[in-house]
Amino acid sequence: MAKKIKGPQMLIANRLDDGRVVFFTRTGGWSSNTDDAAYGEDEVLESLLERAQVFVANNTVIDLQAIGAVIDGDKAFPSHIKHAMQAKGPSVRADLGYQTSLDWEQA
Amino acid sequence: MALINFTGIEAGNWTVLAEDEQPTEGAKVAASVTRIADESEEFFAAVGELGAVVSTETAYADLAPLLNKLSFVAIEFPAFTDGRGFSLAVRLRKDLGFKGEIRAVGPVMPDQAMHLMRSGFDTVDVADERKEAFEACAARFKQFYQSDYRGAVSIAHARHSSDESRKAS
């Protein structure tokens, strides 16, 4: 079982067809841009999960997970480095395009 | 459940005996290895056909003393990933010379149809909705890179066989 996460969470999944990372949005769809992502705790989270589950059942997305989020203003971003990486794309190929944030700090 | 029969062996239903349950005269029954090892001559005389239900953890050597009493063995896979079941079937055929039915039960996958057949299984119990997929998988490949213990020879042997029919792929 996944560890209990405290605080706000967002929903991450991969699209079935191309495997790309997507986040469940406020409008009830999926986006690779975390700026659109819905987040919440407790009942809010539960209802998000319930709505997102529909897309697992109809084979739109796979590997649905609720993950810890840090909230900046009204925007959520994954708190764990692994999911942050998923949101941004490979740090070493900032040219690859689809990721939502390209501002990797230069080592 | 549906029964897939790879080899055309005569196969039918049996009852798995509960712990203290006595077999009806002449019935086809299956029991655990420990029970069979403990049973008396009357028991063996009473049953029609007897089989053992074994887990993949069973050491083949433990089956050796019982085999002359058994007409079939059902190997229970706890998960499709538990490959010990394949080796156990190989052992039964190769080391113990068992000729009776070997059946796979448990959550094996259609993709494993050929693995089962070639390791020595005759039959497999599958969910009805998987029957078609199982049959398709069992028919997909015609020849293999390994000889098996049922007499099929490897592609490597077929390549150099004088028997032309073996070369047709």
Next chain:
Amino acid sequence: MYAYDQFDHAMVASRNAEFRDQVERRLKGELTEDEFKPLRLMNGLYLQLHAYMLRAAIPYGTLSADQMRRLAHIARRYDKGYGHFTTRQNVQFNWPKLSDTPDILDELAEVEMHAIQTSGNCIRNVTTDQFAGATADEVADPRPYAELLRQWSTFHPEFSFLPRKFKIAITGASADRAAVKWHDIGLVLKQNDAGEVGFEVSVGGGMGRTPVIGKVIRDFLPEKDLLSYMEAILRVYNENGRRDNKYKARIKILVEAMGADEYARQTEAEWDRIKDAPIDVPEEEAARIKAFFAPPPLEVLEETNASVDEFASKNFLFASWLNNNTNKHKVPGYVNVTISLKPHGGIAGDATAEQMELVAALADAYSQSEIRVSHEQNLILPHVPVKDLATIWADLDEAGLGTANVGLITDMIVCPGLDYCALANARSIPIGQAISNRFDDMKRIQDIGPLKIKMSGCINACGHHHAGHIGILGVDRKGEESYQILLGGSGAEDASKGTILGPGFDEHGIVDAVEKVVAVYLGEREEGEEFLGTYRRIGAQPFKEALYGTH
């Protein structure tokens, strides 16, 4: 090179048809993800951090120019224009769409390649010496045996659902370039007193969280008995390997628990029973396969070439490249050229479609259309005439493939790490880049001499960190990337396990730490002594002091 016959083609075609059907059923929702996952994994298709990843096998590291061109085509058409060569002589594409993968597999099949058994608890791609068949120090070419093993292990009825994955490596040379002692089974070709060819067999090597060096269980196995002996080893493992804990399921744990002597005894007892069964191939088949690997007809040439020497005397980088990136061929006048996929500041093991095409073109022109892939993530042109080296280097250099660092500190093994890999704890690639940028000075790295850095982004050790002269392991320290440093490992014939020096460093600290370790070596080394020699002589303490100031 081996060429498929109708049997081999039929096998791969049937498999691909099956996978196409499975993908269609998945996309239509007839298969659930839980059902589909094991099926896609058996065809090398993973779900990684950002997308699917398809891993195709390069059997025993041998590629034709046409195969390489096909990889380039796949990279361009179905991916983002590049591929990644791994430590297991596989190639990985990082961005394929699920619906494209059946087409990709068909494209691979057209050039006699596949992704079968590149994942799962089965016998994986058999790896070998990248200079096989082309090196002066070899008893016999290991590739025919690797091909025998490839065929025998493909869809094995009994050994496709082992307790855990299973890796076999084989070498024919006295220098071990295939890290055989680090494999589940390691095979070393040798000759007995009667001049017959056979294998020394070791079992139970492996990296991961419990690094173990394999133990020899048979000094000489006649070559004709290879497959039956493998079957015996595998049966003992399949029956007795642990299945209750995946971290204890590799054969190394069983061999440790049982003792190598007992493992050998059980193997020999089983082998006695089966060695006359038709497991091993008929002699004609062994001969048929060997014929594909007959040495190319090379006419003996001058060992040196005046214009090459002249160019080298004027061009320091080319001279360095000659020194570091070429190795002696068994035919005079030829060398094997190692193309470094470790440009300073670049991503280890990655090659763009254009680079792959260039390498293919060079192979057609200069290396009998043959290419090799090494477990150290480089590409090799075997059988290259010495006289053509200057031209080849110029072409490579223009494409960013001319780095003269093979065997030196910047020729690092680096796993994909947290930039791509779903299992990673930390990024590896940027650390590799930072280290090679720090040491971006050909004079300096040649002065440092042979030094292998190997880096993994997690305990799975795909980057062979246990076997690095300097090993680096990425760990998760309270949600931050942290890097441990190990010293003294070796993947060569003197295989040894690296020791962790102390607490980890952050991403900047680890680069400084490597530099400090090198400084200790430079201060302590004796005339002509390589890094590993110095470490083995002086031990870890001086290095610890330099890094942690402990006494």
